[in-house]
Amino acid sequence: MTAELSKTELGTLGETLVANWLQTQGWRPCDRQWHCRWGELDLVMAKGPANRDGQLAFVEVKTRSQGNWDAYGLMAITRSKQAKLWKAAQLYLLKHPQWGEATCRFDVALVACRYQAGGAPPASPNPARQMALDDRRYLVLQDYIDNAFDVPGR
Template sequence: MAHHSSSHYPDIGALGEDLTTQWLKSIGWTILHRRWHCRWGEIDIIAEREDDSGTVILAFVEVKTRSTGNWDAGGRMAIALPKQAKLCRTAAMFLATFPQKADYPCRFDVAFVCCQRKITQANALANLSASGYYLTLQEYIPAAFEYSIDN
């Protein structure tokens, strides 16, 4: 049995973020940062878009990439209250670092990406094939939870 170093395998999380980033751009979002981090944690994608009224909206996007038949309901269990609180603190640090964006309406979105070793046809918002893996953006939830710095 051959043992491969971890660098032999693609970073599935990064591929899921790539797919989500591509999809967000295709629907009019501008990507400001990928994997923005501070002492509180990391935000996978930070994006902005002007709505129909001309208001700029800031989205902090958490991407959960999972294989089929995973243990945590496609990543849903990983967005529990402690993770939400961590994302809120990290977003607050982002807004403190970029005060020119502090007055923008903010929301927390969650993207669920499914990753498989072989290509299958599925109903998906978007898909990506890379390094022998097939990824599909299964669900995107805008404003998945409320913004609160006090958490």
Template sequence: MANLPPSHYPDIGHLGEDLVAQWLQSTGWIILHRRFSSRWGEIDIIAEYAREAEGTAEELRTQHSILIFVEVKTRSSGSWDAGGRSAITLQKQTKICHTAEIFLAQHPDKVDYSCRFDVAIVYCQKIPKNLIGVTASQEALATSSVHGYKLKLQEYIPAAFDSLIDNG
């Protein structure tokens, strides 16, 4: 059997981002941008959530809208970096923060929004072709099966940079 070129295999990182974006949309978030990049780095997902409240349109926009900058870590079993958690280093956080500043500079209408940096942990497993029956697994926030892979959104960490710094 010949080895297939790398382009033949799906990018599991993108599949994980797709799952997280779909889950966020299902919970009321509006996806503004995917894979936003700058010279500093890339933000996987940028989303907005507008809470309903009373007031003028301007008051509502600035007081009740939230922007999230989401870093998605998709890992298979046996990953060396705690399922992606230890890959969110202080250097990585700094790059994401600088990239978020560039996004806000390009979207001045969102500069007064509350902002948050979240991390999503996605587990990815190749589905064996001969798999028959039901398998037991941990609860997941969302799942999908795509291109021969089973993906599970295992953990979603709001304001993750704060908790990673506190626990780091």
């Protein structure tokens, strides 16, 4: 069996799964784990050109193990968290003015770490939505919520 992953390592692998899946959906990565004083933007993904015809998605990825208490991370997207993500996105756009006219949105990806006793993960109808970690554990993109929340205060 492989050594236990830290929460940070597990979260990074969840982000990798989501970024790879989004690329199969026609999105391309712009940034990953982008930091500013308001926190971190897990993924910044683009579709189309960097103008008013393009789209920019700020994706918050929540990776949770079985037995979690917060609906696989959905309950962690509080109004306060949304406000911080909005402020981080504003700073991102200031530093990347080419995206200033693009349609921007906030998406949430919920990733579950599951255990499969006695072998490989079960076959998935969409293999891009899961990733094997070792002989017992795998990640699955449980839910992807487009436009998960509006800008706070608007």
